[in-house]
Amino acid sequence: MTDYYLAIDIGGTRLRTALFPAGSREPVRHERISTRGAGSTLDRLCDLVSRVWPNDGPVRAIGAAAPGPINPRTGVIYAAPNIPGWRNMPLKKELEDHFHVPVELGNDANLAALGEWRFGAGMGCHNLLYLTISTGIGGGVILDDSLVLGEHGLAGELGHITVLPDGPLCGCGQRGHLEAIASGTAIARWAAEQLAAGRQSSLTPDPAPTAKDVSRAAQAGDALSIEALSRAGHFLGVALADFLHAFNPSMIVLGGGVISSGEVFLAPVRQAIYDHVMSPAYVQDLKIVKASLGDDVGLFGALALAASKY
Amino acid sequence: MTDYYLAIDIGGTRLRTALFPAGSREPVRHERISTRGAGSTLDRLCDLVSRVWPNDGPVRAIGAAAPGPINPRTGVIYAAPNIPGWRNMPLKKELEDHFHVPVELGNDANLAALGEWRFGAGMGCHNLLYLTISTGIGGGVILDDSLVLGEHGLAGELGHITVLPDGPLCGCGQRGHLEAIASGTAIARWAAEQLAAGRQSSLTPDPAPTAKDVSRAAQAGDALSIEALSRAGHFLGVALADFLHAFNPSMIVLGGGVISSGEVFLAPVRQAIYDHVMSPAYVQDLKIVKASLGDDVGLFGALALAASKY
Known part of the structure; x- marks a missing residue:
């Protein structure tokens, strides 16, 4: 049995997600869809995450990168100009209620810094x-x-x-x-x-x-x-x-x-x-x-x- | 028996020191002298510190605030324009060799921030x-x-x-x-x-x-x-x-x-x-x-x- 982390990247154009075994930087599954489409963006995001959810081990946590002003300490997206209806969206809570694992949210540029430091040019x-x-x-x-x-x-x-x-x-x-x-x-x-x-x-x-x-x-x-x-x-x-x-x-x-x-x-x-x-x-x-x-x-x-x- | 901290403030005009019982912000002794005077500034500083040194308990550590560019990670003062001879002065090492207790050094404005945060307007x-x-x-x-x-x-x-x-x-x-x-x-x-x-x-x-x-x-x-x-x-x-x-x-x-x-x-x-x-x-x-x-x-x-x- 393997433990996993699940990563989400919320862009104005695309929603992306990838499933990583703990300790690995090679995703075993990844999916992407357009940000806009039929149904609410939150429902579409949850559906996308479900599609990569593992059946052979637990997800330790979900990490999500989101644009625009957000509060990573509370997990609320204040405004996402390219996503209809996402004003004061409590994304951390919504995803935790849906998937029952811890969720951490970060500003996309902040997380790009973290990504480059942990896995990229800044290692x-x-x-x-x-x-x-x-x-x-x-x-x-x-x-x-x-x-x-x-x-x-x-x-x-x-x-x-x-x-x-x-x-x-x-x-x-x-x-x-x-x-x-x-x-x-x-x-x-x-x-x-x-x-x-x-x-x-x-x-x-x-x-x-x-x-x-x-x-x-x-x-x-x-x-x-x-x-x-x-x-x-x-x-x-x-x-x-x-x-x-x-x-x-x-x-x-x-x-x-x-x-x-x-x-x-x-x-x-x-x-x-x-x-x-x-x-x-x-x-x-x-x-x-x-x-x-x-x-x-x-x-x-x-x-x-x-x-x-x- | 009481434990103590000893604080030093190295200014261009004055050298100051104060002895604080652990857990207290009320000094039990303090002394000051002019920065310039007969003898080397380091000798004068060591003499000043000796004058407040306690005889009823150990000094856990000395903290020192110094002006000018310094490296607090190594405890070296690169240049102190108002103190003759203090270029690349390894003050941490000098004081540790002299007093046999740990010494921590910081830039004066940085330590002012730390002081206001810990004891002053920023508590x-x-x-x-x-x-x-x-x-x-x-x-x-x-x-x-x-x-x-x-x-x-x-x-x-x-x-x-x-x-x-x-x-x-x-x-x-x-x-x-x-x-x-x-x-x-x-x-x-x-x-x-x-x-x-x-x-x-x-x-x-x-x-x-x-x-x-x-x-x-x-x-x-x-x-x-x-x-x-x-x-x-x-x-x-x-x-x-x-x-x-x-x-x-x-x-x-x-x-x-x-x-x-x-x-x-x-x-x-x-x-x-x-x-x-x-x-x-x-x-x-x-x-x-x-x-x-x-x-x-x-x-x-x-x-x-x-x-x-x-």
Whole structure:
């Protein structure tokens, strides 16, 4: 008889689940469905979990990664913008009532940090920052081998540091946050603004360029696109220097699509870090690495969360 | 027979020590001398400690608060600018060799955070930020009832977050850090610059105003002084919003002389926090309070450090 952990990754597009034997990082079963479909999302999620439930041993715990503001201490999802009806959803309690095993819930970016630390690029490291640079910017922090949660589990929102006073509007409604300047969305928007202002570029204004378009054009030598990525990388580096002073990690793990732009983005990141730290002690044995778990990071983070508690 | 803890506070001006019975926060002996004087600072410190050493019971441990960059994990002071000869000083080892009891060393601002959390304004709180706004800006963070150290004990340097790109030069050599804009030194410098530029004020340019002068003039209604403090408070608030996103504390404890300027400084701090947080969840039960341990915070922090380990 084997004990198991069951991992859930709740995305705006897909619901995923995987069953792991205790002590293993190789799932023996996994399933995925669209987040939207007939019936309530909760019923569909429970059905999905049932499909991978083992019949040859107990499930020690379920770990679940969820987007949006959540309280991991209570297991409540405050708001999941892409899931109809999920406001103040007590997911931990709902799943525990349904499956009769302990359930642990975490913010997806926080759990990505935990996943990369436990199973990915950050293995063996004790103090780690994780940032994902994608449509938004999410983060998570490991200190002394523990995920930093804060009072209500809202810590690690590293995308919402103010890097440019009175800067562009952020998705959260405030101004000048890192996410409003260095996310993929922000990079594409800045490029579009420059095109609208008449700057020359191989990018075309209609349809508006995506971050991927900017990245591709930068690889091909387009000056405007290179500037767009370099500017974003600069501000990310400034923010990372701030986080080095705050947390003093030994490793920064960077995930998300924008990172695949490579050196045109990463060289300015490193330069800005070095130009803003108060002492070389913060960078002398600092590793800056790419995330390694790809699309599975949410499932691995959920597994790490469940296995860390049960 | 009583067990004791012995606390040391190493300042640029004074060396202080106090002897506490285990379980008590009332010292039974305390002594202080000038940091500079005849003989080596280490010999003078050892002599000072010997003068309060108990003869009716063992010392469980010595805790010591020291300024400047130190590694609390190894007990080495990298540099103490105000103490001649203290570069890469292995203070933990020196004191352990001399007194034959365990010694724990901490950065003074970090230990002030620990002291306020254990014995002062932050008692009973689990997640706390401490900032001291004085000639410089130092900080410390308590998360889940533990002091945040980071990989090399360099975490919590909250004064060195970039709040104004390409802003004024900081004492650390970088630009635009919070300390370069909101410390007492920075407030006084900004006021002096405005006077030099011809602004009207009750402050006089020669001798240059101190932060205390600015504070006093602001209380009396001087518009320039009010603006100086309000500007500093604004940037402090922006930085605190960043730290709320990073750490999600339930309390911010503010120490240092600048805080005594009162509402002219603190109202802009609160306003900027509310204007920059991504969600009201970060402030809804947040307490912002003044530090309560005054000049003794270093000794209490050192006591808290020693008692937390032995």
